[in-house]
Amino acid sequence: MQWYMKVLRQYADFTGRARRTEFWMFVLFNAIAIIILTILDNLLGLSSSSMGGGSIVVTSGVLTGIYQLAVLVPSLAVGARRLHDTGKSGWWQLLALIPIVGAIILIVFWATDGHPAPNQYGVNPKQDAAMPYQPGQPYVA
Known part of the structure; x- marks a missing residue:
């Protein structure tokens, strides 16, 4: 339930990254x-x-x-943040307009694990917040 509320609190936040757990828990509670x-x-x-x-x-x-x-709006926002986690633009959600094939491709994208390193959309949400990241700088492990 905390993941569902987190998405609702970030109502129209299309920036950053969302973990698979955040996205799929929102989808589950939304379906219920x-x-x-x-x-x-x-x-x-x-x-x-x-x-x-x-x-x-x-x-x-x-x-x-x-x-x-x-x-x-929260559904679109969390979908975009989930795509950001995989290194793709949120605009990929427009694939949903293609019957059947578009939905299958989006499900695969949303189910794919995110990049372990920071990308152009922000730091890895699984990463410890103690590790600072400067946008535009390469990730150093």
């Missing part, structure tokens, strides 16, 4: 919240169903929609 809110929407009669392509039923609810709008 969406499931719970979808159930509440259905129980309270706040959801509407529509037929999608290929007769897939798409359900959208008021509470779920409000929650998803509220966490949109």
Whole structure:
């Protein structure tokens, strides 16, 4: 839960790096919240169903929609910070616009371990804070 709250506290912080734990714990708690809110929407009669392509039923609810709008910016921010940890720009998240293939590539990027040394986005979040780092200087172990 601390990782979820950490992401929410860094609401629109697209700078720095995020560990895999921070990213995936946010994704987990986000998914749990969406499931719970979808159930509440259905129980309270706040959801509407529509037929999608290929007769897939798409359900959208008021509470779920409000929650998803509220966490949109933090989700993008933690995704960008996670990509920064692997040495990639946050703009790589635009791959999500490519159906299926884009999502698979992003999952691989997000699951990849970060660079052990500082990169252009900051110090390794796993690294001890006692080791100072000056941007633009090479990492010396």
